[in-house]
Amino acid sequence: YNFDFAKQYVKDNAIKDQVVLGGKRLISDDLLNYIVR
Numbered sequence: 001y002n003f004d005f006a007k008q009y010v011k012d013n014a015i016k017d018q019v020v021l022g023g024k025r026l027i028s029d030d031l032l033n034y035i036v037r
Contacts (some may be wrong), residue, residue: 007036 010032 010036
């Protein structure tokens with residue numbers, strides 16, 4: 001399993017979510033980053 005790919009996937013989708021939802025996913029993104037770190 002490619003963790004680097006997973007990290008990039010999360011980052012890409014986090015940016016998309018922030019654009020779409022106006023940054024309301026900031027806390028969730030921090031949690032995801034902590035999990036995949």
